[in-house]
Amino acid sequence: MLTEIIDMLDKIVWSPPLVFGLLITGLLFSIVTRFAQVRQFKEMIRLLFKGEKSPQGISSFQAISLSLAGRVGTGNIVGVSAAIFIGGPGAVFWMWVTALLGASTAFVESTLGQIYKQKENGEYRGGPAYYIENGIGGKFGKVFALIFAVITIISIGLLMPGVQSNAIATSLHSAFNIPKWVVTIFLVVLLSLIIFGGIKRIASMATAIVPFMAIAYILLAAVVICLNISQVPELLALIFKSAFGLHSTFGGIIGAMIEIGVKRGLYSNEAGQGTGPHAASAAEVSHPAKQGLVQAFSAYIDTLFVCTATALIILISGTFNTTDGTENAHGKPNLVEDNGIYVLNADGSKDPSGTAMYVQSGIDKAFQGGDYHFDPNFAGFGSYFIAIALFFFAFTTILAYSYITETNTAYLTRKMSAKKSNIFITITRLILIFATAYGTLKTADAAWAMGDLGVGMMAWLNIVAIWILCKPAFHALKDFEQQKKAKGSGKLAVFRPTQQEAPNAYFWFDRAKNDDTLDKQD
Numbered sequence: 001m002l003t004e005i006i007d008m009l010d011k012i013v014w015s016p017p018l019v020f021g022l023l024i025t026g027l028l029f030s031i032v033t034r035f036a037q038v039r040q041f042k043e044m045i046r047l048l049f050k051g052e053k054s055p056q057g058i059s060s061f062q063a064i065s066l067s068l069a070g071r072v073g074t075g076n077i078v079g080v081s082a083a084i085f086i087g088g089p090g091a092v093f094w095m096w097v098t099a100l101l102g103a104s105t106a107f108v109e110s111t112l113g114q115i116y117k118q119k120e121n122g123e124y125r126g127g128p129a130y131y132i133e134n135g136i137g138g139k140f141g142k143v144f145a146l147i148f149a150v151i152t153i154i155s156i157g158l159l160m161p162g163v164q165s166n167a168i169a170t171s172l173h174s175a176f177n178i179p180k181w182v183v184t185i186f187l188v189v190l191l192s193l194i195i196f197g198g199i200k201r202i203a204s205m206a207t208a209i210v211p212f213m214a215i216a217y218i219l220l221a222a223v224v225i226c227l228n229i230s231q232v233p234e235l236l237a238l239i240f241k242s243a244f245g246l247h248s249t250f251g252g253i254i255g256a257m258i259e260i261g262v263k264r265g266l267y268s269n270e271a272g273q274g275t276g277p278h279a280a281s282a283a284e285v286s287h288p289a290k291q292g293l294v295q296a297f298s299a300y301i302d303t304l305f306v307c308t309a310t311a312l313i314i315l316i317s318g319t320f321n322t323t324d325g326t327e328n329a330h331g332k333p334n335l336v337e338d339n340g341i342y343v344l345n346a347d348g349s350k351d352p353s354g355t356a357m358y359v360q361s362g363i364d365k366a367f368q369g370g371d372y373h374f375d376p377n378f379a380g381f382g383s384y385f386i387a388i389a390l391f392f393f394a395f396t397t398i399l400a401y402s403y404i405t406e407t408n409t410a411y412l413t414r415k416m417s418a419k420k421s422n423i424f425i426t427i428t429r430l431i432l433i434f435a436t437a438y439g440t441l442k443t444a445d446a447a448w449a450m451g452d453l454g455v456g457m458m459a460w461l462n463i464v465a466i467w468i469l470c471k472p473a474f475h476a477l478k479d480f481e482q483q484k485k486a487k488g489s490g491k492l493a494v495f496r497p498t499q500q501e502a503p504n505a506y507f508w509f510d511r512a513k514n515d516d517t518l519d520k521q522d
Contacts, residue, residue: 013456026101037103044297090242099303102271111292113277126281134504155454157405162439164394169440175387221309274462289480
C-alpha cells in the first residue's frame with residue numbers, strides 16, 4: 001500500500017511541467033548570462049584550484065568535492081542504466097543537454113547560496129532556506145523558507161539515503177556475497193564516525209575520496225573505450241539518431257527518451273534541486289560568483305564525464321535494454337529487438353531501478369575480448385570494480401546528505417540556544433543513519449521511488465525560489481566580470497553589493513565595512 005502511494009505521489013511531483021520547467025529554466029538562465037557556463041569555462045578551472053580558506057569556511061575545492069559527493073552517486077551508474085533501459089541510447093543525449101543547461105541553473109542557485117550565507121557557531125551556513133527568507137523577505141519568505149527546510153530534512157535525511165545504501169548493499173552482495181546485514185552494520189559504524197565530526201571532517205573525507213573515485217572510474221572507462229575504439233563512432237551516431245527518433249528501433253519512444261534522460265540527468269547533477277547551494281555556501285570566497293562558477297563546473301564533471309563514461313561502457317557491452325514504457329497482459333515490459341543488440345532484461349522482467357549489470361558486462365567484455373558471452377550470474381572484474389565504485393560513490397553522497405540535513409536543521413533551530421540546537425542536529429543525524437540502514441534492506445524499486453519523490457519536492461520549491469531571486473545572481477556575475485576586466489586577472493574581485501542589488505545580504509554588507517582585500521592577489 002505504501003509503495004503504491006509513493007508511486008502515485010512520485011508521478012504527480014515528477015510531472016512534465018517540472019521536468020521541462022527545469023530545462024526551460026536552464027535555457028533562459030543561459031541566455032540571460034550569455035552562456036556564462038561556456039564563456040567562463042577557463043575561469044571555472046582556475047577558480048577550482050585557487051580558492052581561499054578560513055577557520056569559518058572551507059576552500060572552493062573542498063566545497064566542490066562536497067558538492068560532487070552529493071552529485072556523483074548511484075545516478076551515475078544505476079541511473080544511467082535506467083535511463084538507457086527506459087529511453088534507449090538517445091536518453092544519453094538528453095542527459096548531456098541537461099548538464100549544459102543545468103550548469104547555468106547551478107551557477108544561479110549556488111551564487112545565491114553565497115550571497116545569502118550566514119556565519120553560525122563559527123561556521124558558514126547557507127542554502128535555499130537562507131536565500132528564500134532573506135532574499136524574498138517578509139512573512140511569505142519566512143513561511144516559504146520554513147517549508148523548504150522541513151521538506152529538505154524529510155527528503156534528504158529520510159527518503160534519499162536509502163537509494164544510495166540500497167545500491168551499496170545490493171552490489172556488494174552480488175559481487176562479494178557479503179550479507180546485507182553485515183553491510184548495514186559497517187555503514188552505520190563508518191557513517192557515525194564521520195558525520196558526528198561536523199562539516200570539516202565531512203569536507204575532508206569528500207576531498208580525499210571524491211577526486212580519486214571519479215578519476216579512477218573515468219580512467220577505467222577510457223581503457224574500455226580504447227579497447228573498443230572502433231565501436232565508438234557507431235555508438236555516438238546511435239545516440240544522436242536515437243535522440244531525435246531517426247533510428248528505427250528507438251524512434252517510437254522519443255517522449256519517454258527525453259523525459260527519462262532529463263529526469264535522470266537532473267537526478268544525477270542535481271541542478272535546480274537546491275542541494276548544491278548548501279556546499280557552495282560553506283566556501284570562503286571574496287565574491288559569490290566565484291563559487292557559482294565552480295559549482296557550475298561540477299555539473300559537467302558529473303554528467304558529461306562520469307555519466308558519459310557509464311553510458312559508453314553500457315553501449316559497448318551490447319547488452320542494454322529499452323522499453324516503450326508499456327506492459328503486456330502478463331505485466332512484462334514490451335521490449336524491442338534490433339539486429340543482435342539485446343533489449344531484454346536479464347530475467348525477463350521490468351527493472352525500473354536500472355541494475356548495474358550492464359556496466360559490469362561492458363567492463364568484462366572489454367577484458368575478455370571475443371570469447372565474452374553475457375552472463376548475468378558471472379562475477380568478473382567488472383562486477384568487483386562496480387561494487388567498489390558504487391560503494392565510494394554512494395557513501396560520499398550519504399555524507400553530503402548528512403551535511404545538507406544538518407544545515408537545514410541548524411536553520412530551523414538557529415534562534416535556540418547552542419545546546420538545544422545541537423540536540424536537534426544529533427536527532428537528525430540519527431534519523432539519517434536509520435534511513436541508511438533501512439535502505440539496505442528495502443527493494444530497489446521502493447528506494448528509488450522514495451528518492452525520486454524527495455528530489456522532486458525540493459526541485460519544485462527551489463525552482464520557484466530562484467526564479468524570484470535570480471536578479472542578485474545575475475548582478476553578481478556582471479560585477480565579477482567587470483572587476484576582472486578592469487583589474488586584470490591577478491587582482492582579487494571583491495563583492496560589495498548595495499541593498500538594491502542584493503536585498504538583505506547581511507554577511508556581505510558587514511564584510512564590506514571592514515574590507516581589507518582590495519590589494520590582494522587572486
